[in-house]
Amino acid sequence: MRNKFGTFWMLLPAIVLILIDIYVFQAIKSIYSDSKTSTQRIAYIIYWSLSSITYLALILILIKGNSNWHGWSKILIVGTAQTIFFAKVLILPFVLIDDIIRLFRWIFSFFQTTEDVLQPAGISRLQFLSKLGLALGSMMSIGLVYGIFRGAYNYQVRKVNLKIANLPEVWKGLKIVQFSDMHLGSFADAKPVQTIVDLINEQEADIVFFTGDLVNYASEEVEPYIPILQQIKAKTKVYSILGNHDYGLYKAWNSDEAMHQNLNRLKEIQRNELGWDLLLDEHRIIERNGSTLALIGVQYIGHSMRFGKFGDLKKAYSGAENADVQLLLSHDPSHWDHEVSVVENYRGIHATFAGHTHGFQFGIEIPGIKWSPSKYVYPHWAGLYANVNQKLYVNRGIGFLGYPGRLGISPEVTVFQLT
Numbered sequence: 354m355r356n357k358f359g360t361f362w363m364l365l366p367a368i369v370l371i372l373i374d375i376y377v378f379q380a381i382k383s384i385y386s387d388s389k390t391s392t393q394r395i396a397y398i399i400y401w402s403l404s405s406i407t408y409l410a411l412i413l414i415l416i417k418g419n420s421n422w423h424g425w426s427k428i429l430i431v432g433t434a435q436t437i438f439f440a441k442v443l444i445l446p447f448v449l450i451d452d453i454i455r456l457f458r459w460i461f462s463f464f465q466t467t468e469d470v471l472q473p474a475g476i477s478r479l480q481f482l483s484k485l486g487l488a489l490g491s492m493m494s495i496g497l498v499y500g501i502f503r504g505a506y507n508y509q510v511r512k513v514n515l516k517i518a519n520l521p522e523v524w525k526g527l528k529i530v531q532f533s534d535m536h537l538g539s540f541a542d543a544k545p546v547q548t549i550v551d552l553i554n555e556q557e558a559d560i561v562f563f564t565g566d567l568v569n570y571a572s573e574e575v576e577p578y579i580p581i582l583q584q585i586k587a588k589t590k591v592y593s594i595l596g597n598h599d600y601g602l603y604k605a606w607n608s609d610e611a612m613h614q615n616l617n618r619l620k621e622i623q624r625n626e627l628g629w630d631l632l633l634d635e636h637r638i639i640e641r642n643g644s645t646l647a648l649i650g651v652q653y654i655g656h657s658m659r660f661g662k663f664g665d666l667k668k669a670y671s672g673a674e675n676a677d678v679q680l681l682l683s684h685d686p687s688h689w690d691h692e693v694s695v696v697e698n699y700r701g702i703h704a705t706f707a708g709h710t711h712g713f714q715f716g717i718e719i720p721g722i723k724w725s726p727s728k729y730v731y732p733h734w735a736g737l738y739a740n741v742n743q744k745l746y747v748n749r750g751i752g753f754l755g756y757p758g759r760l761g762i763s764p765e766v767t768v769f770q771l772t
Contacts, residue, residue: 367411370438374404377441380448380483403437410434420570420604425541428501428757435756436497440490447486500714500758506545507763508552508751515769517703518742521644521677529769530558530587533684533708534566534596534750538574539757546578549751549766554586556768561587563629564708565596565653565684569754570604572619582627589639591629594650595619596684596709597660598754632682634665636673647676649702654692655685655709666692666699674701678771681705686733686747694740704744710734711750712762725762735762 381400385393410431414422517524530553540546553561568574575582585591599619606612623629630637632650639646652664664683673679679702681693686707693699712718712735716725727734731747738745751764 367408370404370407370411373438373441373445374401376448377444380444380486383480383483384487386480406430407434407438418605420538423538423541423574428539428541432497432501432757436494436501439497440494443490443493444483444486447482447489451482496760497756497758500756500760502758504759504761505753505757505764506548507759508549509763509765510552510556510768511765512768512770513737513746514772515704515737515744515746516772517678517744520771523641523644524646524678524771527646527771528556528559529562529680529771530556530560531562531564531706531746531748531767531769532751532765533564533748534711534752534754535563536566536569536598536750536752536754537578538569538571539753540578543578543581546581550581550584552766554584556766557588558586558768559588560648561585561591562682562706563591563593564682564706564748565594566598566708566750566752566754567593567596567623568619569598571601572615572622575619575622579622579626585627591627592637592648592650592682593623593629593631594682594684595631595633595652595663597653597655600653600663602661632669634669636669638673638676644678645676646678646680647673648680648682649673650682651688653684654688656687656691660685664688670699670702679703683707685709686731686745689745690732694743694745700743702743704746706746706748708748708750710747711754711759714750714753714756714759714762716761718761718763 378397378400381396382393385396388396410433413427413430515529532549532553535546535549537546599616601612601615604612604615606615620631620633623631632648633652634650636647636649639648649666649669651666651669653660654662654664654666656662666681666683666688681702681704683689683693683705684707686705686709689705689707693702693705710727710731713725713727716727717723718735723735725734733745733747735747735749738747746767746769748767749762749765751766753759753764
């Protein structure tokens with residue numbers, strides 16, 4: 354399988370950027386239309402200087418290759434470019450509303466019976482809307498900058514009492530720690546990775562789950578962090594699965610063989626160097642005092658043409674059907690929606706542990722309000738869900754991808770106690 358995202362696809366965002374820049378610039382010109390020429394010149398220089406950062410980011414991605422570019426330079430340049438872009442996107446509706454109003458005014462003018470059209474006193478509507486859009490865009494920029502430098506590293510420990518129907522006494526109080534979506538290629542240095550590992554170890558887990566997306570593009574992203582990840586401890590083991598990014602789908606490889614070698618190397622790292630029990634459409638049975646707990650892990654199964662499907666739940670589940678407690682690790686929560694919770698044969702699976710969505714790394718989570726754009730793509734996008742006796746927990750992820758930050762959706766380590 355070759356990477357399907359090439360240089361050609363960089364042309365589209367470049368064209369979009371140019372059109373947005375020209376359009377938003379009209380609002381800037383309106384805001385400073387009554388200012389001194391020198392003030393106008395300074396405002397225009399600042400605008401186009403900031404805009405140039407977005408083009409610089411695109412050029413560097415083309416030259417370096419997005420999958421090969423890591424470190425603080427990428428975080429700072431790409432993060433700044435995204436901050437500026439989203440601020441402009443927020444300004445756009447206000448400029449568009451004004452243009453629609455101006456269009457209707459122009460059409461209405463043909464029906465005027467007098468040549469003198471009175472203009473409202475004070476600030477024009479264009480300036481008001483433009484200034485309002487600029488103010489909101491500036492607030493968005495401040496928030497996104499905070500998300501890059503603080504939000505991305507604001508690690509939260511979320512504690513969940515996981516209720517399992519007819520849970521045998523021997524498994525009550527079992528402590529499971531889940532972390533997901535590390536995306537190690539996004540980190541600029543080892544400090545946050547060490548912080549994450551220390552946070553996991555502080556929980557003193559019986560079992561640790563890692564639910565996929567260890568890397569962004571290639572197995573080499575793990576190499577610098579192997580000594581740190583080896584420190585993760587559990588009273589039994591660390592059990593892991595693969596996420597869509599772990600297959601190397603988003604990097605241009607010289608051959609399919611190189612892509613397969615990369616995947617094999619990632620499997621080798623997890624199993625042999627980290628000591629994790631990587632479940633590839635497999636299960637493990639743990640026994641206590643005659644009672645059994647099945648840990649079932651599938652390769653990536655999603656319900657999107659973009660991400661594909663590699664796993665086989667039927668294969669993984671075979672032999673685990675009679676376990677007293679059945680826990681499934683599956684990276685994409687849409688798998689739970691389309692198979693686990695709807696197929697009669699899998700109704701015995703008590704809980705599914707997923708990740709994948711990151712909560713879009715942007716949203717609002719305060720008492721009484723839980724919202725993210727992710728909800729429009731994934732019905733179950735963060736936290737605990739239930740369907741009769743089956744549970745699904747969607748971890749918000751511990752790393753970041755794309756936008757190098759988080760705003761409103763904090764990275765998490767989840768601690769479950771079976772009850």
